[in-house]
Amino acid sequence: MTTEMRTAPGGGPAAAGGGVAGTTVAVRLVGVGAAVRLVFAGLLAVATELAGVGLVATATWMIVRAADQPPLAALAVAIAGVRAFAVLKGGLRYAERLAGHDAVLRVLADVRTRVFAALAADRRTATGAVRKGGGDELSRVVSDVDAVQDAILRGVLPAAVAGIVGAGAVVVTAVVAPAAGLVLAAGLLVAGVLLPLAGHTVSRRASADIAAARGAVTASAVDVVHGVAELTAYGALPAALDRAAADGQRLARLERRAATVSAVVGGAAALVPALTAVFVALVVGGKAAAVLALAALAVGEVVVPLAAAAVRQSELRGALARVRTLIAEVPAQVVEPDGSHGPVPGAVGLRLDRVTVRYPGASRAALDGVDLDLPAGRRVAVVGSSGAGKSTLLAVLAGRVAVAGGAVGGLPAGVERWRIANGVFADAHVFHDTVRENVSLSRDGIGDDDVRRALEDAGLGEYRERLDDVVGEDGSRLSGGQRQRLLLARALVRAPAVLLLDEPTEGLDAAAADAVLATALAAAGSRTVVVVTHRQADLARFDDVVRIEDGRLSRT
Numbered sequence: 001m002t003t004e005m006r007t008a009p010g011g012g013p014a015a016a017g018g019g020v021a022g023t024t025v026a027v028r029l030v031g032v033g034a035a036v037r038l039v040f041a042g043l044l045a046v047a048t049e050l051a052g053v054g055l056v057a058t059a060t061w062m063i064v065r066a067a068d069q070p071p072l073a074a075l076a077v078a079i080a081g082v083r084a085f086a087v088l089k090g091g092l093r094y095a096e097r098l099a100g101h102d103a104v105l106r107v108l109a110d111v112r113t114r115v116f117a118a119l120a121a122d123r124r125t126a127t128g129a130v131r132k133g134g135g136d137e138l139s140r141v142v143s144d145v146d147a148v149q150d151a152i153l154r155g156v157l158p159a160a161v162a163g164i165v166g167a168g169a170v171v172v173t174a175v176v177a178p179a180a181g182l183v184l185a186a187g188l189l190v191a192g193v194l195l196p197l198a199g200h201t202v203s204r205r206a207s208a209d210i211a212a213a214r215g216a217v218t219a220s221a222v223d224v225v226h227g228v229a230e231l232t233a234y235g236a237l238p239a240a241l242d243r244a245a246a247d248g249q250r251l252a253r254l255e256r257r258a259a260t261v262s263a264v265v266g267g268a269a270a271l272v273p274a275l276t277a278v279f280v281a282l283v284v285g286g287k288a289a290a291v292l293a294l295a296a297l298a299v300g301e302v303v304v305p306l307a308a309a310a311v312r313q314s315e316l317r318g319a320l321a322r323v324r325t326l327i328a329e330v331p332a333q334v335v336e337p338d339g340s341h342g343p344v345p346g347a348v349g350l351r352l353d354r355v356t357v358r359y360p361g362a363s364r365a366a367l368d369g370v371d372l373d374l375p376a377g378r379r380v381a382v383v384g385s386s387g388a389g390k391s392t393l394l395a396v397l398a399g400r401v402a403v404a405g406g407a408v409g410g411l412p413a414g415v416e417r418w419r420i421a422n423g424v425f426a427d428a429h430v431f432h433d434t435v436r437e438n439v440s441l442s443r444d445g446i447g448d449d450d451v452r453r454a455l456e457d458a459g460l461g462e463y464r465e466r467l468d469d470v471v472g473e474d475g476s477r478l479s480g481g482q483r484q485r486l487l488l489a490r491a492l493v494r495a496p497a498v499l500l501l502d503e504p505t506e507g508l509d510a511a512a513a514d515a516v517l518a519t520a521l522a523a524a525g526s527r528t529v530v531v532v533t534h535r536q537a538d539l540a541r542f543d544d545v546v547r548i549e550d551g552r553l554s555r556t
């Protein structure tokens with residue numbers, strides 16, 4: 001027997017992916033290039049706001065001066081100034097929007113690419129952040145990424161612009177009239193710092209509750225929709241609907257409260273610049289009063305949106321943290337397919353060397369220091385009780401799970417593991433599409449004849465002439481056994497060098513299971529094959545039988 005098995009005790013305590021967890025804090029959403037663009041957009045925004053304040057101040061001065069009915073020549077500079085500021089403001093606003101959105105869209109494109117890479121890696125690693133929640137989690141990821149845009153355009157940029165414009169306006173006002181400068185500084189502090197801080201503090205807790213409530217609503221809605229047949233059959237539908245309705249009401253209550261906070265804070269912030277303008281007018285006498293008061297009003301307008309943005313910012317915080325974590329979880333070792341790989345060799349073996357796998361949050365290792373030598377062409381059966389770690393072993397061989405310790409060897413250089421080792425896995429998905437598409441997955445070079453042969457080999461000959469049949473959502477129009485054989489046909493149609501089959505005959509009667517395994521092994525030819533099975537009768541067909549119990553491997 002050439003298959004060599006040793007089980008080593010212990011295993012590294014690090015969770016899968018733990019090696020990159022420490023870099024989470026260091027991961028930034030915005031690269032240097034995008035940061036430069038954002039600063040440029042910010043400077044344009046500052047110039048736009050200053051042009052706006054200049055426009056108001058010049059126009060006010062001109063109106064006040066005109067009241068004295070001076071010769072027109074005395075107003076000529078002011079008239080030209082008003083025109084210049086108005087044109088400048090419009091032009092700058094356009095340029096600022098262009099630059100700001102360009103920068104933000106570039107950031108988003110970059111973040112989306114990195115998140116996509118993380119999700120793709122997630123399919124093959126134990127981090128499983130998205131897999132755990134399925135479609136619901138995926139839609140949350142989409143809105144989390146969109147939150148990056150909101151955070152920059154409605155949070156970071158306006159806050160920076162308001163800070164610069166506000167500081168500049170206070171200095172200039174203080175030079176003209178120190179008392180007015182103080183009043184303006186106080187007003188801006190209240191509207192631009194204190195109220196946003198208050199809004200942020202009050203809404204921080206609420207937004208965490210809202211996020212949780214939103215998740216609960218989605219989860220209960222999905223449960224009711226998907227489980228309606230079972231719930232009806234067991235008479236549990238009214239209770240489930242009540243629970244879903246209660247979740248909805250809780251969410252509505254929380255959102256109402258948050259909207260009230262936002263309205264109160266936003267309203268107060270809008271009031272402050274008006275009051276500031278009145279106080280500026282009171283502390284400054286003469287003709288300068290109107291000019292400084294209206295200029296203060298114009299500057300106040302720049303800081304007013306910050307209060308509402310701060311309330312929204314606390315909603316976005318969770319989203320941004322999740323995006324950062326997700327991006328940080330992209331394991332460095334994941335190689336993206338770039339089509340530059342050579343042909344997959346015909347006969348390949350693999351070797352596990354003290355491999356340990358620990359799922360996040362699990363108290364014990366799913367695989368614990370497992371050694372397994374898998375020479376090319378060997379056929380190995382894996383047995384063990386439920387939850388012992390059999391599927392995890394296949395996932396390691398296919399590179400779908402990150403190992404916390406040990407190594408997988410024997411891989412030809414430059415070839416990704418999934419190209420070498422693949423097959424039928426416990427969590428395989430059947431698409432709501434035709435039999436043909438489910439077997440070929442639109443891979444190049446797989447014709448109808450190949451699909452038919454694979455269907456025969458997998459014991460699903462009854463679909464030979466029904467390639468256009470749509471199989472339903474996750475194969476709902478197939479029997480359990482047919483679904484399993486369809487997945488087997490997918491694995492056999494272009495079988496990899498190492499064929500991994502997780503209970504390929506599950507759901508078949510004994511005679512059919514015997515026949516399907518026999519034809520599948522015949523179709524596998526000289527390939528290396530690893531099959532997880534619970535059937536004693538299958539074992540005679542294999543060169544070796546390995547047993548996994550509690551994540552440890554032994555020979556039988």
Ligand SMILES: Nc1ncnc2c1ncn2[C@@H]1O[C@H](COP(=O)(O)OP(=O)(O)OP(=O)(O)O)[C@@H](O)[C@H]1O
Binds near residue numbers: 362386
């Ligand atoms: N994605 C996951 N996240 C967390 N824990 C997991 C995950 N997948 C498996 N586990 C845990 O790892 C252990 C091994 O699971 P695995 O699926 O490998 O067992 P198995 O031997 O294939 O079981 P079965 O015969 O019931 O399919 C179990 O304790 C299981 O609960």
